[in-house]
Amino acid sequence: MTDIISVSQYLDGLNATLREKRAKIVGEISELKEYPGKSYLFFSLKDTKDGSCINCIMFKNDYRISGVEMRDGLEVIVTATPEVWKPNGRMTFKVDSVELVGEGALQKAYEELKKKLDAEGLFAITRKREIPSYPSRIGVITSKSGAVINDFLSNIGKFGFEILFVDSKVEGQDATKDLLASIKTLENKGLDVLVIMRGGGSLESFLAFNNEVLVRAVADFPAPVLTGIGHDKDISLVAMASDRNVSTPTAVANLLNSSWNEAISQLELAEEKILSRFSKLLDTFKRAEALVLNATVRIESGIIRTKDVILQKEKDILRGFELLSAQVKDFIVQSAKSLELSSPERALAQGYSIVRHNGKVIRKRRDVRKGETLDILVSDGSIESKVI
Amino acid sequence: MKKPNTNLNETLKKLAAIVSWFESQSDLDVEKGLEYVKEGAELIKSSRERLSEIENEFKEVKKEISK
Numbered sequence A: 001m002t003d004i005i006s007v008s009q010y011l012d013g014l015n016a017t018l019r020e021k022r023a024k025i026v027g028e029i030s031e032l033k034e035y036p037g038k039s040y041l042f043f044s045l046k047d048t049k050d051g052s053c054i055n056c057i058m059f060k061n062d063y064r065i066s067g068v069e070m071r072d073g074l075e076v077i078v079t080a081t082p083e084v085w086k087p088n089g090r091m092t093f094k095v096d097s098v099e100l101v102g103e104g105a106l107q108k109a110y111e112e113l114k115k116k117l118d119a120e121g122l123f124a125i126t127r128k129r130e131i132p133s134y135p136s137r138i139g140v141i142t143s144k145s146g147a148v149i150n151d152f153l154s155n156i157g158k159f160g161f162e163i164l165f166v167d168s169k170v171e172g173q174d175a176t177k178d179l180l181a182s183i184k185t186l187e188n189k190g191l192d193v194l195v196i197m198r199g200g201g202s203l204e205s206f207l208a209f210n211n212e213v214l215v216r217a218v219a220d221f222p223a224p225v226l227t228g229i230g231h232d233k234d235i236s237l238v239a240m241a242s243d244r245n246v247s248t249p250t251a252v253a254n255l256l257n258s259s260w261n262e263a264i265s266q267l268e269l270a271e272e273k274i275l276s277r278f279s280k281l282l283d284t285f286k287r288a289e290a291l292v293l294n295a296t297v298r299i300e301s302g303i304i305r306t307k308d309v310i311l312q313k314e315k316d317i318l319r320g321f322e323l324l325s326a327q328v329k330d331f332i333v334q335s336a337k338s339l340e341l342s343s344p345e346r347a348l349a350q351g352y353s354i355v356r357h358n359g360k361v362i363r364k365r366r367d368v369r370k371g372e373t374l375d376i377l378v379s380d381g382s383i384e385s386k387v388i
Numbered sequence B: 001m002k003k004p005n006t007n008l009n010e011t012l013k014k015l016a017a018i019v020s021w022f023e024s025q026s027d028l029d030v031e032k033g034l035e036y037v038k039e040g041a042e043l044i045k046s047s048r049e050r051l052s053e054i055e056n057e058f059k060e061v062k063k064e065i066s067k
Helices: A007-019 A060-066 A105-120 A147-155 A175-186 A211-219 A238-243 A251-343 A344-349 B008-023 B032-066
Strands: A024-031 A039-044 A054-061 A075-084 A090-100 A137-143 A162-167 A193-196 A225-230 A244-246 A355-356 A373-378 A381-385
Touching: A007 A193, A024 A054, A039 A060, A054 A075, A054 A162, A060 A175, A090 A105, A090 A175, A105 A211, A105 A238, A105 A344, A137 A147, A147 A193, A147 A251, A162 A175, A162 A193, A175 A193, A175 A211, A193 A251, A211 A238, A225 A238, A225 A251, A244 A251, A251 B008, A251 B032, B008 B032
Parallel strands: A054 A090, A137 A162, A137 A193, A193 A225, A225 A244
Antiparallel strands: A024 A039, A024 A075, A039 A054, A075 A090, A355 A373, A373 A381
């Protein structure tokens, strides 16, 4: 405490210490000033029992994300960090988020928002996009600690999934900003499907998942959104706005696996079909082979038979011709013999003669008249004579 | 008489016709007989050649089959 420092330096140090005093504080809203056109608003938070009060500043963006409609008299829980505002030395509380107090209020807010979004058609079946078959690039938003991510990872199949995991708080009002930032991160990553998961819990622990801004971000996400958000009584609005909701991380994994598993069983079926058809084809081929082998034996014997046939025909023709020639020879010899037997020379030698008149052979008495000259042919020449 | 790609079956039929001509012969037509013998010789020659081609092709095919 010996060092003397400036006011500014002192406040910087004090604020650094005060930042560690971030707390969730419950109280009633009063003196709400919204300053239209400004990026922040002011209000006081009053203790309902003794009226103690703190001054609060909240950026309108955080207010919008909180999804609570503030008004004077409303009991809320704020998450705030104390800070001394250096220009005026006043202590203010910077509020990050504001949430409703008590199941009743939460239930009422839930029902109102549900009604409003439903009227807008945000939960309509016609809006739902199909979770694609064979998803590959999958965005996953959940908390890295806890059973959810473990259940998911131990059930997701080995189908070459490309998983883009973003760790996010999923519990309480604080989770809203984290979830919104995670969705933003994965928005332009060309995902096939976005998965948002958390386990079950009370309505209070589900605050973020009933947040209007988050519900709209899910509904507007460029890729189909698959939620695995468990619930006790009321299904969360994020789950209602997503394209498909299942209740456990295991169910999410199974859904993502399903088309791949189906493809594998189809492949196995196809493989079986191919094998059985191929073996049928082989059988047919084997039968054909046996037929061909059988045919070769028959062709072989056919060739041998044909050779014999040709040889036989050759013999038959030659024999036929020889027979024919022999018959012709015989005929000639026989003819010669017959001719020889009946030749006139042979008769002349035996003493017969041939009488001709004017070259014509005389066979009857009436062929000649008295005084005509006749040629008598004998074996060694002719004798001229006269009919008397 | 010999044609490219003699059909062995037809050739054998022609030979059979010639043989049956000789068997039924009663006219002693040796001139016709000589014609038929000449034709028969051609047919036998071409059918032997064709058969040998067939046999060779068959041997090739058989070799392929038993590979």
